[in-house]
């Protein structure tokens with residue numbers, strides 16, 4: 040860090056915990072499905088469901104850099120960014136990264152939702168909400184559940200490549216801030232991103248876990 044650089048908090052604790060928990064959970068979900076350990080697979084799916092519901096709500100009421108309204112920009116915002124007309128490094132997701140983040144979150148949400156309704160070929164294993172759909176509908180859910188995972192893998196690959204690109208060619212360390220929450224910038228920005236209180240994150244997390252628990256019990260059918 041040069042003398043004139045200053046550290047700004049860009050990522051709050053909830054976003055960082057969300058991100059680093061997601062990686063082992065996705066790996067574990069894949070592994071447990073491959074091994075046919077559907078009991079473990081369902082449990083890890085409920086954990087991903089809790090995280091994703093949390094993150095979607097946090098995107099509406101959380102800290103400034105976590106909010107969709109801040110990082111989802113229209114075509115002009117993207118064009119300005121790509122044309123380097125925007126001023127200084129982005130505090131939070133840049134307009135290009137923002138949409139890839141949204142795509143990952145959206146696909147993850149679709150992935151866990153479909154898993155809740157999925158039924159396997161012989162009808163022995165199923166998601167907890169499969170009681171509400173026919174066998175054929177459950178099979179379609181399972182097929183799309185498989186397909187989306189491959190799309191998600193491609194997006195994750197792109198995500199990691201983009202981060203490598205910024206490190207190698209853009210001289211920007213994005214991983215450090217996702218660990219510590221702080222980013223070095225050349226000059227103090229006029230305004231630093233506002234942080235939402237941790238108690239609010241805990242309430243949203245509790246409500247998300249309650250929803251995942253209700254889904255795991257097929258709501259009212261048990």
Ligand code: HEM
Nearest residue numbers: 054058061062065131132133136140143195202213214217
């Ligand atoms: C299963 C694999 C992964 C998934 C699903 C994933 C997903 C995500 C998501 C959803 C975000 C947005 C965070 C938020 O706003 O809540 C994000 C950001 C980020 N991820 Fe990952 N990620 C994965 C792997 C990785 C890995 C392996 C690294 C490290 C090399 C990484 C580094 C980052 C960084 C640095 C950011 C912030 C980017 C920025 O500054 O805009 N991710 N990731």
